[in-house]
Amino acid sequence: MKFRTRLRVTFVTIIVLPLVLTALAFSGIGLYLMNVHQGFPAVDLDYTAMTENMREVVDATDQVFSCLKEQAEADASRLADMQYLEELNSGIARRTTYIIVRKGDGLYYAGNEEAAEVIFSRLPGYGERDLSEDPGIYYDDLDKFVKQLDFLFPDGSRGSAFVVTKVNSLISRKLLVDMFVAILLILSFTGFMLTRWIRRGVFNPINELNAAMRKIKEGNFEYALETDAKGEIGDLYRNYEDMRLRLKENDEENRESEKQNRELVSNISHDLKTPITAIKGYVEGIMDGVADTPEKMDKYIKTIYNKANDMERLINELTYYSGIDNNRIPYNFHRINVADYFGDCVEEVGLDLEQKNIELNYSNLTQPDTIVIADPEQMKKVINNIISNSVKYLDKSRGIIDIRILDETDSIRIEIEDNGKGIAQKDLPKIFERFYRTDASRNSAQGGSGIGLSIVRKIIEDHGGYIWATSREGEGTCMHFVLRKYVELQDEKQVTI
Template identity: 70%
Template sequence: MGIRKFLMEVLDDPQITMIVESKFMRYFWGDMMLVIVIILILIAILMKQFIQTGLVKPMREMNAAMQHIAAGDMDYKITNCYSGEVGEVFHNYEDMRRKLKESMEKTIDNEKKNRELVSNISHDLKTPITSIKGYVEGIMDGVADTPEKMDRYIKTIYNKANDMDRLINELTVYSHIDANRIPYNFHQINVAEYFNDCVEEVGLDLESKNIKLDFTNLVPSQTQVIADPEQMRRVINNIIGNSVKYLDKEEGIIEIRILDEIDSIRIEIEDNGKGINQKDLPNIFERFYRTDASRNSKQGGSGIGLSIVKKIIEDHGGYIWATSKEGEGTCIHFVLRKYEVENDE
């Protein structure tokens, strides 16, 4: 009881109350300041955390992605997902990356096709040049010793020069158009007439090389196909060019047969050359593919002749394959759809 009384008396004393009040205020403000400082520090930490995860991290990711794009790597995807404005920026980046990738792939593809085209045409230019050289040498050496022979030689040189002219024109046309396709000129052609003309021209060439040419046409005389006569000539020249190149017999024989297959015609060009190994057979239409045997031989070649042939036949809606027996010869078969005309018979 005594202590309680003593405290009441002390607190009632205004002097003591003032001292207590001033001490209390001092301690109170001191604590308040500490609390405010702690709160401010906490806010700063939280803000830093927020800026770090919400802005700095995505900016770093975006920067890394942009560096990949600048270095030409269009496959770099940003995997993290963000919401809000940052998410929108990432979404737009992904859109931009996809479009850039598509356009880059298109450019690369066009460049590749352009290169292929130039090498296709240069490849095919070699054939008429070699022929022209051969015929001119024939004339210079006096092989064309009769007026008829001379006439035939000159006619062939003229035709070969026309082939070259056509190929060079094709190259010029190509270099001016962006879409890289062989500029086909499809016509309705009469099979018998067309192949008779071809055989006549090729026969002359083969005759000078001592190679026998047999021609059999088993399709009705009115049969027609839709084809580009110039490109079809490239096909025949390439196939026969191979038959000549890979001939290993004293007496070379090439047979051209045209067979009737109701809705289509099948052309077979067979030689009695060195033939192709069964394991190589499925690959010979691939670009740059040459069998070991031909790579090791003296005959030059780049392995693109048959890839051009395949492309042209497929662009005509047809298909092509080869059969062969090593040591005995090779036969190239291709099928073209007939153009249905009213049958009067």
């Protein structure tokens, strides 16, 4: 439930609930005081009697008494008519006013039999009081006001008609005390229920969120909060969960990054240590006079130069990968004709492979006008890295590298296949990871930093393509990567698909 709705419900409850409960309490207490103590049944309850003054009670009694008196003067025999008496009694507006008719010493008619039994024995006898001067009798202990009318029944029997009215000149002290206690209990109950409701709906969830945030502060990202609640509380829980999952993911990435950084330092130390050790060895040989002939001196110097080049190549690859991994190297994309571009690349790498006695085969099965969007320099690095990796792991006396360009409708697929020693199936999914080498001992005799293929994958993915490898041990490896074609529409709007 939303806070706004919760506040509206609280506002309405604070107003309506106490009013309803107070009304019920007032009715119950009034019923108890008027009916239990005064002998009135629930159906005869008249709440106006609880607040009227004595003058109003006398006036109400006089109205009924006047009717009886007029009838006695006109025709006293009708006062013996039960039907007439019943009609007159039922027509009284006040339910706490009723008629009693006595014949002789016995009860002839009672408009309220239960109440009449309480007061009948205390009513004055026929002719005991001067009715012409006496306005009525007030029974303080019973809170009853009575007016008497004497008459004779048709058979000559003495009769008396009494109009009895319950009296409450003001709200009684007991009612005030009881109502005060009732209102106090009602307000306490209302406050308790609202406090409990708000506590369950607001404070408890906030306390849970505080506990969860402390867990986050302590680095514990496993403390989950689940809820089906709606409104702001539900949103807070769900936002917390999103934040927790993101922080957990970032923490795992940071841990993995730290692990990779430690591995990076270890790999760099290992890869740099080998050429540095060789350089030191050859320099010491020169200093000790081992290279005592011009031929040996020339060999030592060339070896030192080659090792220095290996170190420079490793540092350049690390610097390049760091830049491209952090998106600090800008791409210069151009429209490239596939046939022309890959033809030039093959011609360029072919000369170097020919010197190494490696056969290079090239075939292009795409249309002559096929165009892709690519960065020429970065794509050349992809081809060089793949071919360089193939050359390192050629183990045949006659090495062969095949480059094929295939047409796949809306894209082209480039395949670079060698006849090297191949890659084990268990290692195949990992070859594009940083610093991964299939030789667990990390023997650097073949050179390389272990990041060449990871650079290749990064460049291909930044071009919107994808790359994978297939291999069979002892037979060779084939690298496949796909680039999307560029299509120019007839209305000269250019799009890539």
